[in-house]
Amino acid sequence: MTRDKKISELGEFGLISRIAAGVFAPDNVITGIGDDAAVTVTDQGMQLLTSTDMLLEDVHFRRRWHDPYRLGRKSLAVNISDIAAMGAIPRWALLSLAMPSDLPLNFLDDFTRGFLSMAGEHGVTLIGGDTCSSRSGLVISVTVMGEQLPALILRRSGARPGDDVWVTGTLGDAAMGLKLLEDGCVPSPLTGEGQGGGDYLVSRQLDPTPRSAAGLALAGAGLVTAMIDISDGILADFGHIAEMSGVGATLRLNDLPVSVPFRTAVRAFPQFPHHLVLSGGEDYELCFTAAPIHREKITELLKKCSLAGMPVGIVTSSPEVQVLDADGASFLPKKQGFNHFAP
Amino acid sequence: MTRDKKISELGEFGLISRIAAGVFAPDNVITGIGDDAAVTVTDQGMQLLTSTDMLLEDVHFRRRWHDPYRLGRKSLAVNISDIAAMGAIPRWALLSLAMPSDLPLNFLDDFTRGFLSMAGEHGVTLIGGDTCSSRSGLVISVTVMGEQLPALILRRSGARPGDDVWVTGTLGDAAMGLKLLEDGCVPSPLTGEGQGGGDYLVSRQLDPTPRSAAGLALAGAGLVTAMIDISDGILADFGHIAEMSGVGATLRLNDLPVSVPFRTAVRAFPQFPHHLVLSGGEDYELCFTAAPIHREKITELLKKCSLAGMPVGIVTSSPEVQVLDADGASFLPKKQGFNHFAP
Numbered sequence: 001m002t003r004d005k006k007i008s009e010l011g012e013f014g015l016i017s018r019i020a021a022g023v024f025a026p027d028n029v030i031t032g033i034g035d036d037a038a039v040t041v042t043d044q045g046m047q048l049l050t051s052t053d054m055l056l057e058d059v060h061f062r063r064r065w066h067d068p069y070r071l072g073r074k075s076l077a078v079n080i081s082d083i084a085a086m087g088a089i090p091r092w093a094l095l096s097l098a099m100p101s102d103l104p105l106n107f108l109d110d111f112t113r114g115f116l117s118m119a120g121e122h123g124v125t126l127i128g129g130d131t132c133s134s135r136s137g138l139v140i141s142v143t144v145m146g147e148q149l150p151a152l153i154l155r156r157s158g159a160r161p162g163d164d165v166w167v168t169g170t171l172g173d174a175a176m177g178l179k180l181l182e183d184g185c186v187p188s189p190l191t192g193e194g195q196g197g198g199d200y201l202v203s204r205q206l207d208p209t210p211r212s213a214a215g216l217a218l219a220g221a222g223l224v225t226a227m228i229d230i231s232d233g234i235l236a237d238f239g240h241i242a243e244m245s246g247v248g249a250t251l252r253l254n255d256l257p258v259s260v261p262f263r264t265a266v267r268a269f270p271q272f273p274h275h276l277v278l279s280g281g282e283d284y285e286l287c288f289t290a291a292p293i294h295r296e297k298i299t300e301l302l303k304k305c306s307l308a309g310m311p312v313g314i315v316t317s318s319p320e321v322q323v324l325d326a327d328g329a330s331f332l333p334k335k336q337g338f339n340h341f342a343p
Numbered sequence: 344m345t346r347d348k349k350i351s352e353l354g355e356f357g358l359i360s361r362i363a364a365g366v367f368a369p370d371n372v373i374t375g376i377g378d379d380a381a382v383t384v385t386d387q388g389m390q391l392l393t394s395t396d397m398l399l400e401d402v403h404f405r406r407r408w409h410d411p412y413r414l415g416r417k418s419l420a421v422n423i424s425d426i427a428a429m430g431a432i433p434r435w436a437l438l439s440l441a442m443p444s445d446l447p448l449n450f451l452d453d454f455t456r457g458f459l460s461m462a463g464e465h466g467v468t469l470i471g472g473d474t475c476s477s478r479s480g481l482v483i484s485v486t487v488m489g490e491q492l493p494a495l496i497l498r499r500s501g502a503r504p505g506d507d508v509w510v511t512g513t514l515g516d517a518a519m520g521l522k523l524l525e526d527g528c529v530p531s532p533l534t535g536e537g538q539g540g541g542d543y544l545v546s547r548q549l550d551p552t553p554r555s556a557a558g559l560a561l562a563g564a565g566l567v568t569a570m571i572d573i574s575d576g577i578l579a580d581f582g583h584i585a586e587m588s589g590v591g592a593t594l595r596l597n598d599l600p601v602s603v604p605f606r607t608a609v610r611a612f613p614q615f616p617h618h619l620v621l622s623g624g625e626d627y628e629l630c631f632t633a634a635p636i637h638r639e640k641i642t643e644l645l646k647k648c649s650l651a652g653m654p655v656g657i658v659t660s661s662p663e664v665q666v667l668d669a670d671g672a673s674f675l676p677k678k679q680g681f682n683h684f685a686p
Contacts, residue, residue: 030390034587035499036428036571037394037489042385047373051380054439054473054484085379096397096484130397136479141397141439143486146380156378228379244377 007108008101008133015108015131019095022116023126028091038127040092046147051082057137065181067189068107070207071140072114078231079144080122081210081284085229086155087219088148090212092127093119096141098134122212152219154288159226159245163289164311168211168302170259171234172273175280177205180265200261208284214305215286221301227288233279234312238287239321245289248320251313253278253331274331278323289315350451351444351476358451358474362438365459366469371434381470383435389490394425400480408524410532411450413550414483415457421574422487423465424553424627428572429498430562431491433555435470436462439484441477465555495562502569502588502632507654511554511629511645513602514577515616518623520548523608543604551627557648558629564644570631576622577655581630582664588632591663594656596621596674617674621666632658 007015020033031039042048055061055075066074076093083090095115099108119126124144180198181187187206188199211229218224226245230237234256242248256277258266266272286309290298295311302309323331350358363376374382385391398404398418409417419436426433438458442451462469467487523541524530530549531542554572561567569584577599585591599620601609609615629652633641638654645652666674 030493031496031498036425037392037431039429039496040391040393042391048383048385048391048488049380050383050435050437050471050486050488052437052439052471052473052484052486054441054475054482056441056475056477056482058478059441059476082379086382088380092393094393094395094486096395098397098399098402098482128393128395130395130484132397132399133402134399135401139397139399139441139482141395141473141484143393143395143437145391145393150373153374153382155374 005105006101007099007103007105010105012131018108019112022112025125025127029125029127032125032127038092038094040127042147045149047150047153049083049086049088049146049148049153050143051079052141052143053078055140057139063138065187066206067187068110069114072111073118073207075140075142076115076118076124076144077208077210078284079142080118080124080212081229081231083144083146084210084212084215085227085286086148086153087215087224087227088146088153089216090122090124090144090146092145093124094143095126095129096131097129098132098139100138101133103138122210148219152222154219154224154227156226156228156241156244159241159247159289159315161247161315161317162291163225163315164292164295165238165249165251165313165315166288166290166298166309166311167230167234167257167285168214168307168309169283169285170257170262171230171283171285172277172280173201173204173259173262174208174282175276176262176265177201177203179276181205198261198265200259201265205282208282210284211286211307214302214307217301217305218288218298221297223294223298224288224290227286230283230285230287232281234287235278235321241287241289242319242321246319248316248318249313250316251321251323253323253325255310255312257308257310348448349444350442350446350448353448355474361451362455365455368468372468372470375468375470381435383470385490388492390493390496392426392429392431392489392491392496393486394422395484395486396421398483400482406481408530409549410530411453412457415454416461416550418483418485419458419461419467419487420551420553421627422485423461423467423555424572424574426487426489427553427555427558428570428629429491429496430558430567430570431489431496432559433465433467433487433489435488436467437486438469438472439474440472441475441482443481444476446481465553491562495565497562497567497570497631499569499571499584499587502584502590502658504590504658504660505634506568506632506658507635507638508581508592508594508656508658509631509633509641509652509654510573510577510600511557511650511652512626513600513605514573514626514628515620515623516544516547516602516605517551517625518619519605519608520544520546522619524548541604541608543602544608548625551625553627554629554650557645557650560644560648561631561641564640566637566641567631567633570629573626573628573630575624577630578621578664584630584632585662585664589662591659591661592656593659594664594666596666596668598653598655600651600653
């Protein structure tokens with residue numbers, strides 16, 4: 001066994017080589033890691049899509065919960081999710097890391113393995129980035145670029161009154177997973193298949209799955225009018241579609257899909273935690289709108305992507321987003337999304 | 344006078360609107376700030392160049408030295424410099440900010456004004472980014488994208504034995520400026536024209552000028568074999584050209600260009616601080632190689648960009664980079680570049 005090396009023993013160029021060692025570039029990468037800028041080629045006729053997210057230790061993640069492998073996966077996943085939400089093909093990523101100089105080299109290696117595993121699953125190539133030291137915690141900044149034919153790109157604008165509001169997968173799992181972690185649940189080591197209920201919820205928090213195949217399929221089918229990924233809860237995120245499309249919606253509380261592990265975990269609550277379903281962040285599911293006539297086609301198309309999806313409401317011309325309970329009464333949610341700058 | 348508002352009073356979307364208010368998008372921006380990803384169009388036949396840099400408070404800058412306006416300018420300038428060093432046209436930028444929640448709104452406004460002023464000077468459009476809260480200092484992550492015809496892109500590889508080694512502008516000014524700040528020099532308020540010697544050096548540290556017009560002109564002329572920007576000192580940065588090109592060089596110590604304010608400031612030193620010229624960081628000048636036959640053309644071309652430039656050495660086939668003093672004796676520099684992770 002070698003002793004636990006720190007990243008400070010390696011130097012910046014040693015670090016970069018170590019990260020770059022696992023990268024294999026396809027033809028659309030002309031120059032990858034190692035020059036002043038990366039050089040890539042967008043396919044003929046395609047437009048370029050770019051998204052970026054920053055993750056800070058003790059703001060977006062805690063090292064005692066987020067093991068480096070899954071942290072690496074998640075830091076790329078949240079950006080791939082943005083590209084997926086535009087219906088585009090994710091292609092290239094930049095990774096910037098500000099690291100405390102006593103960070104164990106093992107941490108960086110596991111983080112990189114995780115990042116590159118997520119990249120591999122979605123056809124993304126790491127083409128560059130930046131490394132520097134941090135005097136406080138770990139800072140991760142990721143930029144992902146993708147491409148798509150102009151006519152197929154899906155925006156937040158475009159929703160029309162009468163459209164169904166759809167969501168993929170289930171809502172609230174990641175928020176419930178975070179709650180379990182906050183309540184002292186210890187994340188299981190990476191076991192692969194066969195995780196229990198609590199583990200499932202925690203893994204939806206620590207290792208979310210960007211819906212890039214579904215996003216791409218929906219864009220290709222030309223059935224969807226507007227799309228966004230659910231990072232801050234459906235209320236806040238559909239709110240962006242509503243605002244950009246100049247519409248509102250009526251969402252049916254009882255139709256919002258929740259998982260079996262979520263229903264099990266809910267038993268510990270004095271009452272059903274609707275706020276986790278409506279405003280819990282980080283599910284990274286897709287929320288989109290489409291004419292009701294396309295219901296069957298969309299269900300089938302999502303099934304081909306091994307993903308469930310269901311209509312959960314109707315787009316309205318009046319600009320409010322309201323939530324109706326089983327009796328058709330208006331349900332007032334407790335809080336909306338997450339305000340980073342709340343005092 | 345309004346009281347000094349904090350960013351926490353505005354919320355994430357208020358912040359984004361405030362930053363976006365100063366942005367005017369050209370035709371190559373299809374969708375700018377405000378969707379899951381930005382959508383842009385690369386000109387027909389051009390390749391895409393992407394570079395990213397992260398700046399951390401108390402690592403890369405100090406708020407008591409770096410006023411927000413020049414900090415905004417510099418955070419974009421260092422990335423434009425990378426695109427310039429590839430001989431490409433800078434086009435689009437992403438700006439991510441992690442901010443302490445008690446950051447004054449004035450700081451953000453001045454930072455944004457500075458960032459957008461630099462963007463405007465170089466034809467760059469801000470198309471997206473991320474804002475979040477930081478529990479420690481300010482963190483700035485900027486990604487810049489540019490484009491260029493494949494045949495014109497200049498890389499670190501390509502230098503040939505016998506080529507001249509060129510540098511633009513003067514070396515060591517930014518490092519001397521940093522030294523003055525460290526020694527207690529108070530940066531002058533922004534006075535525009537007519538700054539004195541110390542002010543000039545400090546402003547080269549706080550507000551560097553990316554050489555994008557010169558980089559582009561050099562690429563267009565097809566005379567240059569390899570290029571890099573000098574961010575860590577000519578020794579370290581030419582070292583990258585040497586490594587990627589499989590060459591070395593002999594640099595002439597006395598030909599390395601220094602400014603009049605630098606020569607004046609040097610009088611306070613017991614001996615000439617060669618290490619600031621050879622290994623001082625953040626000048627953001629260009630270092631490139633070209634056959635000696637092109638000397639006149641290159642000088643003229645740089646003059647058209649209002650920039651001086653001179654050959655300072657010769658590329659050699661042996662892989663060492665050596666520095667010769669006036670007597671032709673080998674000069675051993677004290678330190679090479681800056682190691683972020685030095686213990």
